[in-house]
Amino acid sequence: MxxxxxxxxxxxxxxxxxxxxxxxxxxxxxxxxxxxxxxxxxxxxxxxxxxxxxxxxxxxxxxxxxxxxxxxxxxxxxxxxxxxxxxxxxxxxxxxxxxxxxxxxxxxxxxxxxxxxxxxxxxxxxxxxxxxxxxxxxxxxxxxxxxxxxxxxxxxxxxxxxxxxxxxxxxxxxxxxxxxxxxxxxxxxxxxxxxxxxxxxxxxxxxxxxxxxxxxxxxxxxxxxxxxxxxxxxxxxxxxxxxxxxxxxxxxxxxxxxxxxxxxxxxxxxxxxxxxxxxxxxxxxxxxxxxxxxxxxxxxxxxxxxxxxxxxxxxxxxxxxxxxxxxNILKQIGVAPQPYIFLNPNTADTNSIWNLWMKEIVPKTLQKLPDASKLKGEVVNIIGTSFFNNDILQGPIFVNDLYVTVPYTNEWFYDYPEIKGKDLKAIFCEMIGGCKAVKAPTGFPKYFLSENVNDLEAEKIYSVILTDYDNSRFEDKAKKLGISIKRDEGYYGNITPFAVYQQFVETYWKM
Incomplete structure (x- = not known):
C-alpha cells in the first residue's frame, strides 16, 4: 500500500x-x-x-x-x-x-x-x-x-x-x-x-x-x-x-x-x-x-x-x-584604465590580471627596487593562481580595492638570483603537473610563469621572484627533482605584494 x-x-x-x-x-x-x-x-x-x-x-x-x-x-x-x-x-x-x-x-x-x-x-x-x-x-x-x-x-x-x-x-x-x-x-x-x-x-x-x-x-x-x-x-x-x-x-x-x-x-x-x-x-x-x-x-x-x-x-x-x-577604506587613490580579469588564464592577453601583474606591476615596481641589482640573470616571476580572487574593475580604485586585489599584507617576496633555464623549466613543469612537449598547458594551471616555459633557454641564467606562499612548493619540487637551488638570504626588497600593488596604483594609475 x-x-x-x-x-x-x-x-x-x-x-x-x-x-x-x-x-x-x-x-x-x-x-x-x-x-x-x-x-x-x-x-x-x-x-x-x-x-x-x-x-x-x-x-x-x-x-x-x-x-x-x-x-x-x-x-x-x-x-x-x-x-x-x-x-x-x-x-x-x-x-x-x-x-x-x-x-x-x-x-x-x-x-x-x-x-x-x-x-x-x-x-x-x-x-x-x-x-x-x-x-x-x-x-x-x-x-x-x-x-x-x-x-x-x-x-x-x-x-x-x-x-x-x-x-x-x-x-x-x-x-x-x-x-x-x-x-x-x-x-x-x-x-x-x-x-x-x-x-x-x-x-x-x-x-x-x-x-x-x-x-x-x-x-x-x-x-x-x-x-x-x-x-x-x-x-x-x-x-x-x-x-x-x-x-x-x-x-x-x-x-x-x-x-x-x-x-x-x-x-x-x-x-x-x-x-x-x-x-x-x-x-x-x-x-x-x-x-x-x-x-x-x-x-x-x-x-x-x-x-x-x-x-x-x-x-x-x-x-x-x-x-x-x-x-577610511572608501578613499579613492587611483583610476584603473580598463578591467583586468582574474579568470582569464591567457598571460599574453592584456585583459588578464595575470598579464598585468607579471608584465606591468612586477617589472615596473618590484624590479626597480635597489635590491634588484643583485639579480644575476633575466628576471622571471612565478605566481600561483590562488594569488588573485577578483577582477580589477575599470574606474575608481579605492583603498579597499588594494585589499581586494592583493590581500597579502603578511607575505613577502623571495628570490633565487641564479637558476639555469633547464632547471627552472623542470621545476615549473613539476609544479603544474607536467608540461606538454610543444606548448605550455592550456586551461587554468596552478601556477603561471611570466615567460612561456618552452621558451626558456637551457643554459641561460634566470633570476626567479615569487612570494613565500608559492615558495614552499617551488622548493619542494626542486628537492624532489634533485635540483640544487639557492635562495637569496633575507626577503627580496623587504616588501609585500600588497605594497607593490599600492605603489603601482599610486604611481601609474594616478587620479
Missing amino acids: LIQTLVLNLRIIHSSDTHGWLFGNPHDAEQNANFGDILSFISASKSQRTTIALDSGDFIQGCGLSDATKVQGEYVLEAWRQSFQHNEFFDYVTLGNHDEMIAESVKIMNENLLDENVHNHTISYNTFSNGGAVSARFKFATLDNVKYLITGFMYDMTPVQPLTIKSFMTEMSNDQLFSSLVKNADAFIILIHIGWNQHPEGYHFIYEQIRSMSPGPIIILGGHEHQAAYIYPVRINESFKNPFPETMSEGFDVNVIFAESANYFKELTIIDFDVQKINGVRKLINVNRTIIKSNKQLFLKEVQLNEFNNANANKIQAYIDEKVTEL
Whole structure:
C-alpha cells in the first residue's frame, strides 16, 4: 500500500566566502545590499515560511574592513558575533581556510567561540583546538517534521596553532559517532569549505558515506573557490552501489543536491523544496534554486516589503558603518584604465590580471627596487593562481580595492638570483603537473610563469621572484627533482605584494 505525506516547503538561504564584505559593493549599485539588509531579508523570510540560513566559511581576509585593522578580521568577527546573538538571522556557519591561518585572528575567533551563542551557531566537525572541538560539531534541527543532521567540514590543511584539522574523509569513514548521527536523522544538510569545480570528489565522498547508510535527502553546500555551482539531480559514480535504489532515476540520485555560492556577498543562493514521505522514505520534490543579487530592492521584493525596519540588523550595520568610516577604506587613490580579469588564464592577453601583474606591476615596481641589482640573470616571476580572487574593475580604485586585489599584507617576496633555464623549466613543469612537449598547458594551471616555459633557454641564467606562499612548493619540487637551488638570504626588497600593488596604483594609475 502506497502511503504519501507531503511535508511543507523548506527554504535554504546560503552564502559563502564573504571575506568581510559587510558594507555593499562601492563599484556596483546593483550590489548595494549591506550586512544589515541581508540579515533583515533572512529575518523577513523566516517570518513568512520555514527558512534556514547557512554559510560555508571564509569570513575574513579579502577587503579593507577585514584587513586594514590591527588584527585581521577583528571588526568582521565582531559583527558576526553580534548577529549570532539573534536566532532570527544566520542559523549555522562553518569555518574556511582563511579563518584558520592567521594566529592573532584565530585567537579572537576562539575567544568569540566561548560565547555560547557564537559556539552554537558555528559548526565544524573536524576542526579542533587544544584537544577539543573548536565549536559545536553538529546539530539536529527539526523543520516541518523532518529531522535534519547539520554539520560542517573543513578540507585538509594545516591551520595555525592551537587549531588542528582532522581529515574529514577519515572522520566520516571511521568515526562511529558520525555513523550513529546519520542513522538518527531523516535528512542531511552538510556545509563544507571545498569547491565543486576543483574537487567534486569531496562532494561525492560525503554523499556516498551518507547514502551508504540512509536514503534520506542530502544537501551539500560548499564554498572556497568563489564560484556559484548547482547540481541537481546528481549522477552518481559508477563505482558506487547505492543500497537505496528508490532514490535513483536513470543513473541520477534525485534525493541529493550539490550547491556552492559566489563570494563577497555578491548574491545569495536560495534553494526551495518540499519533502514527500513515501512508504517511510522522505524524498525531495519541487526543487528550485534561485540566485538573488545582493540588491536591497530585490530582497524587499522577494519578501514583499516596502522597507526593512529590523532594529537588531540596523544596530549591527551601524557598527559596521562606523568602522568603515574609521578605516577610511572608501578613499579613492587611483583610476584603473580598463578591467583586468582574474579568470582569464591567457598571460599574453592584456585583459588578464595575470598579464598585468607579471608584465606591468612586477617589472615596473618590484624590479626597480635597489635590491634588484643583485639579480644575476633575466628576471622571471612565478605566481600561483590562488594569488588573485577578483577582477580589477575599470574606474575608481579605492583603498579597499588594494585589499581586494592583493590581500597579502603578511607575505613577502623571495628570490633565487641564479637558476639555469633547464632547471627552472623542470621545476615549473613539476609544479603544474607536467608540461606538454610543444606548448605550455592550456586551461587554468596552478601556477603561471611570466615567460612561456618552452621558451626558456637551457643554459641561460634566470633570476626567479615569487612570494613565500608559492615558495614552499617551488622548493619542494626542486628537492624532489634533485635540483640544487639557492635562495637569496633575507626577503627580496623587504616588501609585500600588497605594497607593490599600492605603489603601482599610486604611481601609474594616478587620479
